[in-house]
Amino acid sequence: MQDKADLYNLGDKKLPFNIDNIISLLNSTGENRLQLFEDAKTVREKVLGKKVYFRGLIEFSNICAKNCFYCGIRKSNKNPSRYNLSDDEIVDAAIYSWKEGYGSIVLQSGEIASKDFTKRIENLLIKISQATNAGLRVTLSLGEQDYDTYKRWFEKGAQRYLLRIETSNLELYSKIHPDDPNHQFSKRIESLENLRKIGYQTGTGVMIGLPGQNSEHLAKDLKFMHDFGIDMVGMGPYIEHAETPMANLDNGLSLHDRFDLSLKMIALLRLLMPKINIAAATALQSIDKLGREKAIKVGANVVMPNVTPGKFRDSYKLYDNKPCTDEDADQCTNCLSARVSMTGYEVALNEWGDSMYYNARI
């Protein structure tokens, strides 16, 4: 199996990977749509087997210096009460994940770029490593930082980084972000390149169903991920947050349409990049209660149970109707394990679940 496919099977047909074919599959209905899902499932099981990896997601602070137009915790939204977990609370959540056998955690927060923040994360990485006997793979999702900051965190043991491109189209990117030096598309690309240069397993993703986005944009997003040679992807539906400037913009797509498009995006990406890790985004579940399970069945192999202490979850609302905000970690783990087993897949406990694509590329 190739690392990146330029040809892929659809049923008994072999199709070249070009934008027109991708667009027609994104718009497919009936038999063609089902065939796409079936083929993605087949490729996933052939290349990666039936394992699903868990990443304990720690949303440790909603303090953010940026103002992305789509996001509920943007700096200018005065409504969320801002919180910042203590180091001890974060380390406890890491230990919990480790003991549950997750093998991996994701540290996520609003974007802050400062010397103190860089130092804090360095110290945290050391503390987490000591508390868990270096037993966890740590993913950071802390936005755009300069090269040296990324490098320092890598040297302190962070092995993976998630930075969504949000959309690979410059014009659309400019519409959903303020026009200022803090929100530049070029900086985002440069950041992704720096992450890869430093040696991270590099992850990205897009929002699906943005106002002004069409299937050609989405097809080109897939091409961007393919051509960049990304190691892992988390992508899911865009969902309005009432307290953002984009809340009332219409994109002509119902939540159900965005959900279906997200499944097709995952399935297509699995065909195009059989060995990468693809997460079933939490946002899928806020549209459909079985959203993440459905994503697993069409090619996703990672889920991210939220292990943030329950009392803070309500304040980390990037979009409306975020699921599991009123549960504690334990309840979430139990429900998620049962849900994964229901799909006929296996939860891989005590395994790091590194991206097979990354392992092949280095």
Ligand code: SAH
């Ligand atoms: N501050 C960091 C990490 C937190 S935001 C960063 O921006 O990278 C993580 C992701 O949440 C973003 O990349 C974005 O894709 C997603 N997100 C934000 N608002 C959203 C919304 N309204 N609907 C769906 N996803 C959203």
Ligand code: SF4
């Ligand atoms: Fe901040 Fe990330 Fe939300 Fe942008 S998407 S406002 S950087 S938390």
